[in-house]
Amino acid sequence: MATHEVTNQVPDFVGHDLFATDPVLVDAIQRWGDARDADDLGGLGRLANAEPTQAHADRADRHTPILRTHDRTGRRIDEVDYDPSYHWLMARAIGHGLTAEAWTRPTGSVAHLRRAVGFHLWSQAEAGHLCPISMTYAAAPALRSNPTLAAEVLPRIASRHYDSPLAPLATKSGATMGMGMTEKQGGSDVRANTTVAVPDGDVHRLTGHKWFCSAPMSDAFLVLANTESGSSCFFVPRVLPDGERNRFAVQRLKDKLGNRSNASSEVEFEGTVGTLVGEEGRGIRTIIDMVASTRLDCVLGSAAGMRAALTRAIWHARHRSAFGARLVDQPLMQNVLADLALESEAATLLGLRLAAAVDHGDTDVSRLGVAVGKFWVCKRTPPVVAEALECLGGAGYVEENGLARLYREAPLNSIWEGSGNVNALDVVRALTRQPAALAALGKELALARGHSTTLDAAIDRVESAHAEALGADAQLRARRLVEHLAITLQAALLVQHSPAIVADAFVASRLGGEHGHTFGTLSGVSAAHAGALVDRAFLPA
Template sequence: MEWSTHEVTNVVTELQDYNVYTTDLPLQEAVRRAGAGAHETELSAYGARLGSAETIRMAEEANHFKPELHTFDRQGRRIDRVEFHPSWHGIMRMAREQNLVAQPFADPRPGAWAAYAAGFSMHGQIEAGSQCPNSMTFACIPVLQREPELFAALAPKLYSRTYDARDIPLEQKDSILVGMGMTEKQGGSDVRANTTRAEPLRGEGRGGEYLITGHKWFFSAPMCDAHLVVARTESGPACFYVPRYRPDGTKNAVQIQRLKDKVGNRSNSSSEVEFRGAWGRMIGEEGRGIPTIIEMATFTRLNCVMGSTGLIRQCLVQALHHTRHRSAFGKTLIDQPLMRNVLADMALESEAATLMMMRLTEAFALADEDPLQRAYKRIVTPAAKFWLAKRSVELSGEAMEVFGGNGYMDEGPMGRLYRETPVISIWEGSGNVMALDMIRAISREPQAMHALLEDLAPFCRQDARLSDAATALVAGLRTQGEATEWLARRHAQLLVLLVQARLLGEHAPAAVADAFIASRFDAQWGRVFGMLPDGVAHAAILGRAWTQ
């Protein structure tokens, strides 16, 4: 029998076959300002590839068909192998070929850092789980560069743009990935509570070979070809380079206990492992393992800023696409005044995040000797990681609400985006850890903080709201005792908002900067999207938000 009860109308077709780069005007402008114009052809091509129906399908499949752990082969031999859906490998191959593992270090062209930030944040809009192993590999490079002999052997494989998923000794591979193992059950963020031990095998101290015994509660990602691992020696915590295979070609004694069943980030494998006399080589100074691996974490936190920026952007784009094509009460949703307020507010958040991401990337690209660049790298980075991760959680929920009940269904894109945002707020240092890291960095780098405040001052003096906020920040940072920690989140929030206002004031149209300041420094601002005051130029803000 052929009949139907109704005609399907006013239903929005899924967003696909669009260019992630060329539809993002603030990102394009930032790339050009950073002197990365030579990279735009590649970024545009990658943006088109990311937004294609094929790539979006691969991203969905990589998250639907989760990684599977195989501890033994058919003959009963221990293999500790994680198997992935072919779409995962397709996504990983795209990132590698785009040089999103080592571009700032391997690409000699001007603007490589800016191109990397743009490409990494765009990639995360479509598939965020694959950013984890690529981010850790990127972040290990500056740490391994301090070990000349080891790095000379690894550099060609780290810099390679060929994806190699084979589970074989890294000496035989075309390219490699490097992960991280820090936290244990009893310690979490308190790495000094770790109990995993390393005993000398040949030589002692930097470059020595050790056997490691213990566990890691979070070990990402277990199929990486090597990991940087913290373990204790007689002199205290040390950092070790632990390959998946020993130098003699036999599998190293790192046994995967299980894969984590995560709320989101499902395409990526995170695990618990035990070291049963695993072979490792000490890198960095003995007893200085935590500062050694924290240097790696400094770079992964920059990647977290890029990841949150990408997720914020994709949530905005999905909301704009939906509201342009869905009608209610006689108008398209985007023409409804209150909805325009919500969307414009989200657009402000996205552009502010993009400018923050690109400014931090600039600081990482420049020499540490400049106090202002050190301030952005050491002080603003943890504050930005704290703030943007929190804002992405809030904004993803708001964007889901734009879709109504359809947004809450896993058939659409918003469920995965919503589940993906909280992990960035947790991994590589929770919100509290980031806020406290900012405070510690200020105490260690007073000259850098002074340079940052001096840089903000001329702009803040132009507006009483900003001037009052800057004065409050300076006064707050002078607090003593427990109040220093008690107020750390408040100070991080205020610092980031001031920096974002400064960046928007310098680089964005007046309509965007004015609306951001009018809302974020309004005493009535409650962090709920859609609270922009009357008089904001909604049309100008939305007109540049997504040029599709």
Template structure:
């Protein structure tokens, strides 16, 4: 027998892994996000850079990213009854979910704008919220609603005094106990019903007075975050749709009759619990006047619409960051992907979309700092327009970024498959596309000051780029005509414009984004956006960029 050692490899020995990008872990998601850094400088110069950097380190850590995976792979589970048959309506979450939402709430992602009012408060809160939402978006739903409920709660001094300090506390307490014994609470909402959807005036849920409170009976098709401590609920009184604060646990510790029928099995948003609920003589307290429910809850809806923009924007940052990271760490056909012209054009275009969304999100957040009438008129239209466009751009942006990773992007081991499923929810929630378009058209007709404020802002971009000037002249004429035709409140006028509504709102959105970039972003970003989105050679797919776009500048910022 030969004693020589064989130099041949073992027949089943694995190969060494080469030409794969390193794991995108243990990085700072704030300091690497050049668009957000610049937007914070512009809109929240007083912001705590140290706190934003701390959050950036936290959400970019391997542990936080793993928690995001666990929270989505092990989603919430509903137990309607305990083992002895008692109705409990309890939702169990993986510990990773509690760690994530706890960090977000302790970091003021829900409360900073309310507890630190003044210029830059809302943009700084937006930056905190987006950093958490970039890595794990599902938990952001109750964080957003807890932030958004504050203006609505102010409709009643007694309810506000009890709930607002708890809703704005920088802490997290998931226990199901009497809210009077808690220092921190979260809020949800229950508006829509199966027969009406966005048409909440078609609701059939009823409320009847009972002493200092009301008893509510009905079925809600969507109740967001049913594990919350309290909800804003719409129900009918004789005077019309009214708004109520409904606690999950009653004073004294008893369980309120909020019957969770099932958790929704959604396309994405898997870490977040969305549910159908039934109210059976459920105790609630009237918020705002009888019949003023829509007016009362619309304050909350306006805030959550802004957060839909923030969530879509955070998703765009995750998408382009992952795509650029992969392209820098992967080679094909003799060179690194990031050095190949086709890939550079795609990455640059994805970054351009992310830049526009980031600056728009922060600009709209800043508009919520200003309590003046002009700012209110502007954000009335601008928030709806931004919500329509940015949220609709999210899914396509996520898909294109996913494709940059090739087969890896299509697997659940990488985060972009989850992001691709997540992005559509922002466009559906708080008014899907057609609802938003109708909202814009009604505002043009009923609130002419909104069109004036919106056009006034767009005028700030004039004289800086010929493509912008040409697009402005066309839109200004269309807006003025639409506002005039709608001013009489004729149903035929609204019906006639509705068919063209999406085109009008799209043009409004692109010009708004361009004006914001021309005012606040680096000149290279603004000029590239105007050429790529408003110019005559605009492409249809990401990467189909016209001459003059500063691809190198954008790729570096990605």
């Protein structure tokens, strides 16, 4: 029928090399990484946007995990069934070294940057299954507090083999890790935790209830529990060395807004076996090493969400016509897409710089920069994704175009591993207690001095951040302070590492006032300039 003739519709967004078409990733590997990694990352970039991968991502999101507390005879088994597509995605993520492999490489080997680029690429395929991937990566530095345990566990969580069935750790060719901190009476206030641990020979026995425990089918968890010395960190395996199941009762799975493929759960411990990790009574200090690494993945994952939304919006605009011209050639759409492109590049560049800092041992840069980046980049993701979705109009609001899933996912990283308020207050504390971190940040910013009086003035204000953090109203104004730190750091990195058309537009709009309150309000760029920003953002394959 003539009315069923299909015209002016956009081709499926498949078949692109998400690495080669992203100049920020390519330049970062050339600048801070090893050019020999480019071929492998290109393969992962093509796989992330391949049609089979997208089908698995959609299936894993739609067919959510199912909890089985008991077997047919009434015995507790506390297992979660995942759709086969979830396992397919997990196997590819682990097979490309996105778990703890980077921690096993020699210092200065740029392995963390390579892994960060891979995590950014694969996050654009499907984000939910990357929760256990991230926690497995992040567990490594905390486990090193117990060298004996690390010698047993680290090779398995650094393995590229996905060995999913529950079994004693010593029998497994690969393993994944989770974490249990939050409890219902305290939330982010983990010092209010009530889970207790009592000695029992060489181990402890834990009793308590964890309000959020992601990926309960992981092989082991780092868990906070109280001893007589205070909050302590414990390694809790799902299966004990003799093959017996540890007491790990999965009470329910959370019904979440997004992140649907990941089985977030509530769990109860009752005499559960745990091995002390780090110094007794200093568990928060021990597990914070894990938190810092998962926060870096929050930055990278949120930047990837922005990127995925942006590329779909550009793809749509390049193929859709309205009012006599392609959308991408219409000035107002160019303004919107260019504005989103600036935000995306700044977020990605910051995340990769922080990963490079881990490689180079720049702990002061990473300590403060990760908390700043976690606050800001994760906060910016929901409005970026919402605006990109709107570029598709009604087509963006339906599930089949992928942006609806991205939109549901967008708020998560701002909540996970400390909400915006928690991260902002962490930055304020760091500014008052760790002057070396602020000095390291100042050194990074100084490399961009001289670009413009606008940026220089913003850097001048950062130099007074220590005094602001000591002020009587520091907590009240913490978000504004952290926001300024983040935008100034992003601007400085763009000035150093991105083309002038990007850096100049970012500084003018984000620091110079040439911007309104919504995306698409760049006032200091021409139509040609905006078009060039869009062309850079998503290079032709």
